[in-house]
Amino acid sequence: MAKKKPGNFLARADQALRKKRTVAAVYIFLRFAVIVVMVAQFFNGNFENVFLCLLTLVLFLLPTMVERSLQIDLPNTLEIIIMLFIFAAEILGEIRSFYTTYPGWDTMLHTLNGFLCAAIGFSLVDMLNRNERFSLSLSPTFMAIVAFCFSMTIGVLWEFFECAMDQFFLLDMQKDMVVNVISSVMLDPTHGNTPVIIRDITDVIVVAGGEEIPLGLGGYLDVGILDTMKDLAVNFVGAVVFSFIGYFYVKSRGKGRFARRFIPQVLENKTENLPGQE
Structure with missing residues (x-):
């Protein structure tokens, strides 16, 4: 079986993204904004920010790459929020200094992170629960608990990362108070x-x-402990909110319109239904 080249994979992911008009419109707008910022940073000699812009452009393709790799269909709302989250964190937060200009910016993103990670954790369990290859039959309560724990674990791992960056590179990611x-x-x-x-x-x-x-x-x-606890607290709030949403989604077996906007669906016909597949 021939191996797929990374460039080919990215090109196909980009092509698949364009099949979703709303998502593609947001993606093109954000990509244009990032490129403008990247050019400005290049002429200003801020090459670290140029790299951050390049990383952001790659991260924008992650949802589509995940779709193709796992053979799933991500809801448009989830894809758009993920891209906006990446833009808000990397471009606005880091390069445009929104983290220091607007005190609530970091809190908002950590709350959204808790919500999104709970949605991802819930989706993973839900797909396993509905897959005939696995003998799983998990209750809505258990699925909500797993989603909550998944989100909090990601939140804790991120704080570990921030602490490591502060200790080894003195980046002050855990903001002082x-x-x-x-x-x-x-x-x-x-x-x-x-x-x-x-x-x-x-x-x-x-x-x-x-x-x-x-x-x-x-x-x-203060040396950052209050910032860490605040981040985990708002991550907790976001995780709890989606865990309740996911619980009632499973109880009604997919009838919840709001929850459906955040829960991926496994493609029945993997070859024909995948956008951009040839």
Whole structure:
């Protein structure tokens, strides 16, 4: 059996994408926007951002590539949201600095991530549940729990990734926060396990290289733990919301119009129904 060349595969995926007019329109618009940003970043000498734009263009093709690889049909709504999510995270968030300009941007994306990952986890279990090759007959409750756990696992793994990037490359992906109260057992003069509380902190002075540097942030600089917990909390919310949606979708066996927009369907005739297949 002849191996498919990667270039051929991407070309066919692009061709398959154009079979869906609404998805194709969004894809073409976003791709054009990314190319414009990439050209601007190239002339500004920001080659790291140029690479990020190239990565974004490849990620845009992931939904269609998954469709072809798994022989499934992704709903248009799910495909569009995934592409918008990638654009919002990489181009707007990283390159256009929306993460720092708009404090709620990161929270919104993590909530959406929890929702989407729960949808993906639920879809995987649902496809196995309906596949005759597997002897599975899972209850709606169990499927909802699996979807929730899948979403939270992805969320935790992402926080591991952010922590690793911060430790090894000092990227500050786990954003710091300013707090006015700290409580730590490391400040206990007896070296016991009693937390010492310091309140009403208005500034912190850092001593580096024999020089005292006042941070001037109006409080103590937290090192990212609050950002991590906030991200996991909103991921939890998104996961719970879709888990309930998926539960009622299975209970009504596919009658829920809203849930259908996020749950892929296995193609019955894999050869004929796959867009772009020749």
